[in-house]
Amino acid sequence: MAKNMPEIEEYKYGFHDKDVSIFRTERGLTKRVVEEISNMKEEPQWMLDYRLKALEHFYERPMPQWGGDLTGLDFDEIVYYVKPSEKQGRTWDEVPAEIKQTFDKLGIPEAEQKYLAGVSAQYESEVVYHSLKEDLSDLGIVFKDTDTALKENEDLFKEYFGKVIPYSDNKFAALNSAVWSGGSFIYVPKGVETSTPLQAYFRINSENMGQFERTLIIVDEGASVHYVEGCTAPVYTTNSLHSAVVEIIVKKDAYCRYTTIQNWANNVYNLVTKRAVCDANATMEWIDGNIGSKLTMKYPAILLKGEGARGNTLSIAIAGKGQVQDAGAKMHHLAPNTSSTIVSKSISKQGGKVSYRGLVHFGRKADGARANIECDTLIMDNESYSDTIPYNEILNDNISLEHEAKVSKVSEEQLFYLMSRGLTEEEATEMIVMGFIEPFTKELPMEYAVEMNRLIKFEMEGSIG
Amino acid sequence: MSGSVLEIKNLHVSIEDKEILKGVNLTIKGGEFHAIMGPNGTGKSTLASAIMGHPKYEVTEGSISLDGEDVLEMEVDERARAGLFLAMQYPSEISGVTTSDFLRSAINARREEGEEVSLMKFIKQLDKDLDFLEIDQNMATRYLNEGFSGGEKKRNEILQLMQLKPAIAILDEIDSGLDIDALKVVSNGINKMRNDEFGCLIITHYQRLLNYITPDFVHVMMQGRVVKSGGPELAKRLEEEGYEWIKEELGIEDETVEQNA
Numbered sequence: 001m002a003k004n005m006p007e008i009e010e011y012k013y014g015f016h017d018k019d020v021s022i023f024r025t026e027r028g029l030t031k032r033v034v035e036e037i038s039n040m041k042e043e044p045q046w047m048l049d050y051r052l053k054a055l056e057h058f059y060e061r062p063m064p065q066w067g068g069d070l071t072g073l074d075f076d077e078i079v080y081y082v083k084p085s086e087k088q089g090r091t092w093d094e095v096p097a098e099i100k101q102t103f104d105k106l107g108i109p110e111a112e113q114k115y116l117a118g119v120s121a122q123y124e125s126e127v128v129y130h131s132l133k134e135d136l137s138d139l140g141i142v143f144k145d146t147d148t149a150l151k152e153n154e155d156l157f158k159e160y161f162g163k164v165i166p167y168s169d170n171k172f173a174a175l176n177s178a179v180w181s182g183g184s185f186i187y188v189p190k191g192v193e194t195s196t197p198l199q200a201y202f203r204i205n206s207e208n209m210g211q212f213e214r215t216l217i218i219v220d221e222g223a224s225v226h227y228v229e230g231c232t233a234p235v236y237t238t239n240s241l242h243s244a245v246v247e248i249i250v251k252k253d254a255y256c257r258y259t260t261i262q263n264w265a266n267n268v269y270n271l272v273t274k275r276a277v278c279d280a281n282a283t284m285e286w287i288d289g290n291i292g293s294k295l296t297m298k299y300p301a302i303l304l305k306g307e308g309a310r311g312n313t314l315s316i317a318i319a320g321k322g323q324v325q326d327a328g329a330k331m332h333h334l335a336p337n338t339s340s341t342i343v344s345k346s347i348s349k350q351g352g353k354v355s356y357r358g359l360v361h362f363g364r365k366a367d368g369a370r371a372n373i374e375c376d377t378l379i380m381d382n383e384s385y386s387d388t389i390p391y392n393e394i395l396n397d398n399i400s401l402e403h404e405a406k407v408s409k410v411s412e413e414q415l416f417y418l419m420s421r422g423l424t425e426e427e428a429t430e431m432i433v434m435g436f437i438e439p440f441t442k443e444l445p446m447e448y449a450v451e452m453n454r455l456i457k458f459e460m461e462g463s464i465g
Numbered sequence: 466m467s468g469s470v471l472e473i474k475n476l477h478v479s480i481e482d483k484e485i486l487k488g489v490n491l492t493i494k495g496g497e498f499h500a501i502m503g504p505n506g507t508g509k510s511t512l513a514s515a516i517m518g519h520p521k522y523e524v525t526e527g528s529i530s531l532d533g534e535d536v537l538e539m540e541v542d543e544r545a546r547a548g549l550f551l552a553m554q555y556p557s558e559i560s561g562v563t564t565s566d567f568l569r570s571a572i573n574a575r576r577e578e579g580e581e582v583s584l585m586k587f588i589k590q591l592d593k594d595l596d597f598l599e600i601d602q603n604m605a606t607r608y609l610n611e612g613f614s615g616g617e618k619k620r621n622e623i624l625q626l627m628q629l630k631p632a633i634a635i636l637d638e639i640d641s642g643l644d645i646d647a648l649k650v651v652s653n654g655i656n657k658m659r660n661d662e663f664g665c666l667i668i669t670h671y672q673r674l675l676n677y678i679t680p681d682f683v684h685v686m687m688q689g690r691v692v693k694s695g696g697p698e699l700a701k702r703l704e705e706e707g708y709e710w711i712k713e714e715l716g717i718e719d720e721t722v723e724q725n726a
Contacts, residue, residue: 421629423570427542
């Protein structure tokens with residue numbers, strides 16, 4: 001049936017700009033590199049000590065032997081810290097012209113004007129631009145890059161940093177804890193609700209670069225916040241590493257939604273640890289879109305530790321040629337009447353491999369807890385793979401758990417039906433794919449949904465045949 | 466100019482190497498309503514799917530042309546844009562795609578870039594057609610055919626017919642599973658299409674649909690061929706006497722395609 005297939009377009013964000021960095025550490029990870037990073041940042045002694053302990057742990061910890069293939073990742077080849085500019089801009093005019101150009105191409109300043117309450121733009125290791133609408137800072141909302149927060153809000157920082165995800169959690173959490181730089185720090189005071197999202201944008205420009213942002217979000221009692229992050233990088237033939245740690249504390253009756261649209265180039269290893277803790281009646285939502293990267297291993301977790309806390313994870317993962325998306329979710333029901341929902345949508349095409357790997361845990365105190373898991377996979381051709389690996393741990397009889405998994409292909413009948421109405425095979429396929437991910441895109445703010453649809457269309461072009 | 470001409474000559478069609486159609490001849494012109502009747506298993510739905518180009522059906526001999534153009538050379542979507550339409554017996558469900566989004570895409574698929582139907586105009590016409598077919602307005606925002614009842618699916622097919630205004634439509638058992646009220650509504654929709662430009666091939670094995678839609682020509686299919694043609698009176702006689710008399714007349718024992726006559 002296939003005919004007139006369009007050329008596969010290049011990855012649109014694969015351009016790289018001239019290196020304008022003013023400092024970079026030598027390749028490889030040594031104690032000296034960690035000391036240099038800490039020193040550049042003029043950090044307090046306790047943070048340096050923390051970094052060095054994490055480094056020790058990183059050295060000791062073996063590479064994970066599950067999930068994706070990490071053998072192509074050479075820790076000695078990576079540059080762990082690149083400082084792109086002298087200081088952080090409060091207006092785009094203060095950002096070095098070359099770097100501003102990059103973000104212009106990515107459409108960030110435009111989006112900021114239109115619909116964002118606050119924007120943070122990280123280039124290599126540092127946040128180069130940061131803004132927060134005045135009315136939000138007047139409400140007491142803190143939205144800063146994490147390095148600045150360590151300087152200006154040290155007490156608050158120290159109270160929560162590393163508490164949700166200790167450096168000993170896993171090898172890559174240890175790595176991030178040793179060399180972290182940039183990321184977002186958000187504090188929303190009691191009862192303060194924000195309606196427009198705060199956005200952070202992460203961009204890697206250098207070859208063999210490691211980006212290790214560290215994000216810490218604290219949503220105080222009854223408050224609410226929506227945070228959105230996007231990521232892109234140039235296409236290089238060598239590998240880069242993105243290994244973030246995101247810790248979120250959602251207090252009693254508070255609400256947090258964290259939306260990710262990850263579109264790294266396909267030479268980036270994306271190994272991220274994300275975890276939230278919910279107090280009583282709090283709600284945490286991970287909206288997690290993984291389109292890019294060479295290998296993603298990411299399982300956003302929610303610890304439901306207060307009675308009545310709710311957790312939702314809604315994710316899509318798309319694996320194309322040479323890509324592995326090993327993604328999923330973890331829900332820990334640690335208190336009575338907690339509830340959770342996991343909806344995972346995956347698409348594999350052109351030999352890509354996508355796995356859902358998830359854990360739902362019911363602790364002894366989880367009386368009346370409920371969990372619902374739904375995994376849908378769409379396989380576009382015969383050379384692509386999908387896998388569903390759910391783990392359930394149940395230590396309490398009085399719970400309810402539902403799991404539904406479905407694998408489908410774009411069926412001949414569906415294509416025939418749509419084409420019999422005049423849609424080309426490509427348009428028909430696209431329509432079926434868009435329909436498949438609709439439960440995800442409808443959760444995105446309008447502007448992101450448009451962007452997401454565009455990205456998916458772009459991804460799907462040339463994937464038929 | 467009075468509409469298009471669909472010409473089917475000596476059509477042989479196989480599915481998985483089994484021959485189903487064994488030489489069908491049929492010409493449908495704009496302004497004409499044809500009915501194809503016949504018991505189950507005689508090749509009626511195969512004819513419908515083969516005209517539209519379903520990939521499972523292989524044409525091994527014969528030709529189909531639309532206004533002189535070779536239909537067999539066209540992809541399914543090209544056939545649709547050339548003016549053919551098939552109302553399906555079992556329409557597919559498309560999750561996540563609303564009926565109205567789908568319809569608008571289908572309408573725009575027939576138009577040049579920059580000539581797309583305006584949203585206001587589209588909604589106005591859609592509301593009108595929904596009302597005419599007595600379909601609840603909320604169907605427009607439901608996912609295409611997902612969770613639709615049998616009757617809703619059939620109405621939706623006719624809604625698409627009215628919206629897309631093809632030159633020649635093939636209706637494959639549009640009456641199956643409809644109660645009498647729904648049958649009337651669906652028939653009204655089809656009759657509304659009637660004009661000099663529009664040709665229609667109605668496939669049914671019940672005569673009752675033809676109480677509401679009067680065909681100009683009636684054809685009986687058996688053993689993968691059209692074995693008898695006539696006017697509306699043929700349908701009347703089939704209703705009164707069944708198919709046995711035709712089998713006797715033609716010396717057919719088993720009317721299905723399983724048998725080689």
